[in-house]
Amino acid sequence: MKFLVVGAGEMGRWFGGAIAAHAAETDAGDETDVAFADTDTEVARAAADAVGGRAVSLSTDERFDAVCIAVPMSAAESAIERHAPTAQRALVDVTGRMADPVAAMREAAPHRERVSLHPLFAASNAPGNVAVVIDESGPVTDRISEALAAAGNRLVETTPGEHDSAMETVQAGTHAAVLAFAAAAEDVPDGLTTPIFEDLSAVAEQVTGNSPSVYAEIQATFDGADRVAEAAACIADADDEEFERLYREASDAIRDASATTEKENR
Structure with missing residues (x-):
């Protein structure tokens, strides 16, 4: 063949x-x-x-x-x-x-x-x-x-629609969040990091170690980055009460997504 x-x-x-x-x-x-x-x-x-x-x-x-x-x-x-x-x-x-x-x-x-x-x-x-x-x-x-x-x-x-919709979160939104973190991060003295910072830094290093044209095509093709920017702006401007509400919403969303993924993998 x-x-x-x-x-x-x-x-x-x-x-x-x-x-x-x-x-x-x-x-x-x-x-x-x-x-x-x-x-x-x-x-x-x-x-x-x-x-x-x-x-x-x-x-x-x-x-x-x-x-x-x-x-x-x-x-x-x-x-x-x-x-x-x-x-x-x-x-x-x-x-x-x-x-x-x-x-x-x-x-x-x-x-x-x-x-x-x-x-x-x-x-x-x-x-x-x-x-x-x-x-x-x-x-x-x-x-x-x-x-x-x-x-x-x-x-x-x-299906084509299900896939392309998912890529708004899985690729466009995820890459935007990681690249925004990398772009905004400042030098941190040795010993003053946390496990979450180190994990996210490792992800950022992986993303930024590839061809930028590939990521540019993803952003041009799929929506998703705008929602990440809007969410980050809301968090930055939130008072204590609003922050707690956003935090709970994020926790619920991740929990629901994890439960769905676990169910599908069984």
């Missing part, structure tokens, strides 16, 4: 690597071909070398069983439209947004298998939860799911 990954960045390599590794562990190893295409040919070659695949041109007229779109969110729809004809059986995306890519895949490939995937982690932290929207299933996308599950990932089925 032939796979083409359009976009040889972090998520493209993650996807191609999972497909190649699963093939190597099964009797499909000699029959699986993973190719990468990217605007930077050297990046495509490096990704191909890493998984034992090959690099092809973005303008290739070769046909593949499955094409995975692994480009930035802002380029997803145009990439889907451009590369859909290359996919003979299945079209997949790992761009991070779901509503618009799913609609674009449905329009560009109405008679093919279609799945949207969102790994909810950096590739260096894999495996983890992978959000999945199955728009049209079949043997090719089933094999992709098997490969991701075999790598230790937990596949979480969702």
Whole structure:
């Protein structure tokens, strides 16, 4: 089976690597071909070398069983439209947004298998939860799911609307809160920290250690940062009584969210 990954960045390599590794562990190893295409040919070659695949041109007229779109969110729809004809059986995306890519895949490939995937982690932290929207299933996308599950990932089925709404909190709001803390923090003398400060500093270090363009795309795509700013302003301006009310509301919200997550994980 032939796979083409359009976009040889972090998520493209993650996807191609999972497909190649699963093939190597099964009797499909000699029959699986993973190719990468990217605007930077050297990046495509490096990704191909890493998984034992090959690099092809973005303008290739070769046909593949499955094409995975692994480009930035802002380029997803145009990439889907451009590369859909290359996919003979299945079209997949790992761009991070779901509503618009799913609609674009449905329009560009109405008679093919279609799945949207969102790994909810950096590739260096894999495996983890992978959000999945199955728009049209079949043997090719089933094999992709098997490969991701075999790598230790937990596949979480969702809908485009549910996913994109959740990302307002999970990504846009969370990143805004962490970056705001990092931007506002001042130097603290050694020994005058608390466990909470140290934990949040570690999270901030993790967030700020990546490409800023990825986080900029998330903020441009999803709402959520504005609610964090409004909440911070309310806390900063609150008197004692108002602060206690906000504190209780936050406690209740976190408790409810934790209970829901625990129930879903059972």
